[in-house]
Amino acid sequence: MKSSASMTSLLGAHQDSTTLKVTVFGSGSFGMAMGTLVARNGFDVVVLTRREEVARGINDEHRNPTHLKEFALPENLKATTDADEALRGTSFIVHCIPLQSTKVFLEGIREKIEPEVPIVSTSKGLHTETLEMMHEIIPNALGRPGQTVAFLSGPTFAQDIMTNTPSGAVLASKDIMMSRKLAHLFSGPTMRVYPSEDVIGVQVGGALKNVIAILAGVAEGMGLGVNTVALLVTRGCREINRLAVAMGGQEHTMNGLAGIGDLMLTCLGGLSRNKRVGMELGKGKPLDQILRERAESLQGVAEGVATTPAAVKLATRYRIPTPIMFMADRLLKGEGGGAKELLREMMEAPMLDDVSLEMEFQAMKYW
Ligand SMILES: NC(=O)C1=CN([C@@H]2O[C@H](COP(=O)(O)OP(=O)(O)OC[C@H]3O[C@@H](n4cnc5c(N)ncnc54)[C@H](O)[C@@H]3O)[C@@H](O)[C@H]2O)C=CC1
Numbered sequence: 020m021k022s023s024a025s026m027t028s029l030l031g032a033h034q035d036s037t038t039l040k041v042t043v044f045g046s047g048s049f050g051m052a053m054g055t056l057v058a059r060n061g062f063d064v065v066v067l068t069r070r071e072e073v074a075r076g077i078n079d080e081h082r083n084p085t086h087l088k089e090f091a092l093p094e095n096l097k098a099t100t101d102a103d104e105a106l107r108g109t110s111f112i113v114h115c116i117p118l119q120s121t122k123v124f125l126e127g128i129r130e131k132i133e134p135e136v137p138i139v140s141t142s143k144g145l146h147t148e149t150l151e152m153m154h155e156i157i158p159n160a161l162g163r164p165g166q167t168v169a170f171l172s173g174p175t176f177a178q179d180i181m182t183n184t185p186s187g188a189v190l191a192s193k194d195i196m197m198s199r200k201l202a203h204l205f206s207g208p209t210m211r212v213y214p215s216e217d218v219i220g221v222q223v224g225g226a227l228k229n230v231i232a233i234l235a236g237v238a239e240g241m242g243l244g245v246n247t248v249a250l251l252v253t254r255g256c257r258e259i260n261r262l263a264v265a266m267g268g269q270e271h272t273m274n275g276l277a278g279i280g281d282l283m284l285t286c287l288g289g290l291s292r293n294k295r296v297g298m299e300l301g302k303g304k305p306l307d308q309i310l311r312e313r314a315e316s317l318q319g320v321a322e323g324v325a326t327t328p329a330a331v332k333l334a335t336r337y338r339i340p341t342p343i344m345f346m347a348d349r350l351l352k353g354e355g356g357g358a359k360e361l362l363r364e365m366m367e368a369p370m371l372d373d374v375s376l377e378m379e380f381q382a383m384k385y386w
């Protein structure tokens with residue numbers, strides 16, 4: 020259980036630590052993992068789910084029947100389909116709904132969210148149409164620019180959190196004191212959470228590593244060697260870093276857990292949904308079939324698919340050359356003659372390291 024001293028530091032001395040409640044939005048893989056992490060730290064967790072059978076399974080059997088069902092859940096983790104019940108008297112919200120669904124989801128319950136309750140978002144992506152990140156989507160959906168919003172991101176597969184695998188992440192908000200306070204929700208013997216003020220860098224790192232993970236999967240699915248994966252991931256890493264810095268993120272963040280750390284995990288680890296989508300593409304399966312099959316069998320969101328078109332639009336807006344991300348975009352759109360042809364184009368493109376950034380930007384037309 021969380022010591023009463025650290026609970027008091029979260030609450031301020033005047034509140035009763037025994038009533039501390041945390042609401043988790045979403046009962047998918049990461050909602051379960053984050054809810055479990057916070058519940059292990061002694062907080063009373065209530066998961067808001069849209070499925071009655073999920074709420075029943077969690078409350079009666081301490082298991083989610085659809086996601087991570089092999090894991091027993093802590094007894095202090097409950098679930099409900101009733102937003103009023105989930106949010107009544109809560110101290111913190113942990114948001115684990117996919118980015119593309121967040122606006123609609125939050126607009127439906129915004130009146131029930133108290134303005135002083137901090138929201139920690141764990142969603143990784145860019146909005147396909149508006150190119151927004153969560154620091155824009157959440158306040159806009161709530162109609163409240165002043166709501167405290169923070170962002171947790173890093174190399175943290177849900178399954179590994181459930182098995183108490185030692186892990187680390189970054190938690191960013193505009194106010195470092197708030198980041199430190201919120202980090203306590205998640206920190207524990209097997210989880211290190213580093214507070215940060217770099218709201219942009221943390222989100223861009225989490226969003227764009229998924230784009231590169233799709234390509235890492237494509238290379239593996241095509242049966243290519245690790246040389247190709249390393250080429251794509253390393254050049255992709257440079258693109259992510261340049262774009263993040265152009266958007267206001269810090270180099271330091273991109274060199275840390277929320278940048279290179281998550282990129283390595285997702286591109287090289289075996290559990291990534293984004294990489295699995297790429298692997299299927301690399302084996303020649305059409306994207307719509309892959310996505311349909313994944314949705315039917317509740318295999319979880321692969322945020323990179325919806326993020327990729329937004330990533331290349333943002334890169335164009337900021338005039339950052341991102342040929343690897345453009346390759347992912349064309350592949351997902353079915354352009355360029357397929358993965359083999361796009362890779363050939365990449366290998367034959369002019370070498371640009373010694374020319375100016377502006378010339379690199381111009382050269383993107385070759386990709
Ligand atoms: N699973 C993982 O290992 C990690 C996931 N994340 C991020 O966390 C976010 C959530 O991912 P997962 O939980 O893995 O996805 P998931 O696909 O397993 O679960 C998503 C959940 O959101 C719910 N949902 C979707 N649209 C909704 C709507 N309109 N209204 C209400 N509920 C809705 C679904 O019913 C489901 O319970 C993503 O942005 C992902 O990138 C971040 C780190 C690790």
Ligand SMILES: O=C(CO)COP(=O)(O)O
Nearest residue numbers: 173174175176291292293
């Ligand atoms: O973000 C993740 C781990 O940090 C999970 O990656 P996937 O969404 O590709 O499974």
